[in-house]
Amino acid sequence: MTPREAAIKRGAPPHHWVDDAWLALRTEDVLDAQRPIVDPHHHIWDRPHSTYQLPELLADLNTGHAVRGTVFVECSSMYRAEGDPRFASVGEVEYINGVGAASASGRYGAVRACAGIVGKVDLTMGAFAREVLQACKDRAPERFKGIRHMVAWDASPEVSSLLKPPPPGLMPDPAFRQGFAQLAPLGLSFDAWCYHPQLPQLIDLVDAFPDTRVIVNHLGGRAALGPYAGRKDDVFREWKGTIDALAKRPNTFIKLGGIGMRLGGFDFHERDLPPTSAELAEAWGPYVQACIDAFGPARAMFESNFPVDKGCCSYRVLWNAFKRMAQGCSEAEKADLFAGTAIRAYGLPEALGRAG
Template sequence: MNNAKRRGAPPHHFIDDAWLALRDEPVLDPERPIVDPHHHLWDRPHHRYLLPEILADLNTGHHVRGTVFAECSSMYRADGDPRFACVGEVEFVNGIAAMSASGVYGPVRVAAGIVGKVDLTLGAFAEDVLRACMERAPDRFRGIRHMAAWDASPEVSTLLRPPPHDLLLNPAFREGHSVLGRLGLSFDAWVYHPQLPQLIELIDANPHTPVVLNHLGGRAGLGPYAGRQDEVFKQWKASILALAERPNVTVKLGGIGMRLGGFDFHERDLPPTSEELAEAWGPYVHTCIEAFGTSRAMFESNFPVDKSCCSYRVLWNTFKRLASGFSESEKADLFAGSAVRSYRLPPELAQPAPRQP
């Protein structure tokens, strides 16, 4: 398989650094504080993304003040009760966050918030596992993501360990989900757009649990959804508008650099410019902002997954282009404020870093 076919193809780990290096842009609005509310950390056979790698991306010109880690089944415990294996990921990320918080690696605070994974199909027992996660990272653990993204098409459903069909309707899952709000934790939702009505049902069953919708609601443009752009957009938009009516829901604006979106950027000879990405992604991003408002919407990198499409510098230039028509206070929400509120992060992360003497 040539590199063009490998970029962003399952399992989404191949980064074509030589291709990305063909595109460079000056940083737009370089002083604007950014809190990146969605990235991963892992050490896998074919790809490593740990503190040195994410710092290399964060330090490419944008003023990133802090980040939130999103679960990716990384560093689970090999020993002990398998129901608590996921606690290992929280321990692992909390260690990296402590390294970053030392200041040795610069002013950015990597993993200032941690979104882990707990199997909610454990039902009431999920509370024990959630409390174990809270104990391991009391200053940073903010909630969990139990991915429910499932589709009958193998072109769409590309997770290494796909969830069962109709997971969100599972009574045990719903029982586990009900624990989150009581513990003051949030739920990150990763589904494909045909599943959004099921997510709405889940939210209505537990209206006191904060929900963060990942990746613009998972609009798919591959497989059975290819060539049906207008129909898919209409269906997706109806669900986005319905979700926005639920005040406990916020939305992450990103994750659209994956092949799932059906764009062809990965296979081009040159990486896309921020202008090209802003034009292609604009209808989806602006629909979500119009529905949720800037106070409940936040730009996200989804790195390193979306790095298969563009560099960190180009990605945040894209977001800055998409936000160019908003007021200063609205931009402050989109780039940092909404993330700080959603994940209960230190408020100073939404402010510019103090100048060095």
């Protein structure tokens, strides 16, 4: 494969292809190496084009940063092949709970991978969703923290980056909302993955359920492809306005990451060399800072979104970039952004926020 062919493949939809040889061309020393990190967003899967299981995850977690724990977020993997199809997604929770148990044994070091689990339950089942949510809790009582039912939809095929995009209009749908209503009584959170034009719908959903903890993924899904390409300043104003409005809802949190996806419109994956952490901090900094300004460090958390964002940079470079972006924060604010907020949002053991 020629360098040009590799660059094209790295940028191919729906997600960046991980080019390990290309990533190896960029090395950096770890910044602020003793700072405890809880990574609140990564996946584990076994797909035809990509395998990212515990060994691959550990290889990234053990690249120099003091990662103390992680939260797994659903990716439609390891579903049950038999039984009532409404409970198929419980299989993913069962599987990841086993991964978490393996990590908790200490056999693989001090990090506690998958200390929290965000599963998938189809909320359009309405009130019956409670039965499936309870089944997930029963299978992983210590680790199951909430669900993500992806609602990210856009009319442009360039924007829609999911292998199986959801139908439009899920958040206002009565059946979806009936399912959503089952979360708070069970003490469960909702991870919201939508594109930025959908944020007004998310605000309406949050207002309808003020007792449900909502964790917004990937900077609120700022899109820079398709109809949003070439409109950087306008899109920023539109996106920031809804981010500021959403942040006024006290039951919301936001994840600072997922920026390496092609959705963000950056061209790092097309370059001959992977980006440095300084380059990433300069390019991504305005968006991250806008979210921190809106939500405050106590409701904002850095995330890796690996292996998806690994198409853009290595784990070491990514967290170096985050640390550069947080240089102007106080020690207490950094403690929140890198671990404390994730611990509170997901109800994780407080010990994960302390230096090992």
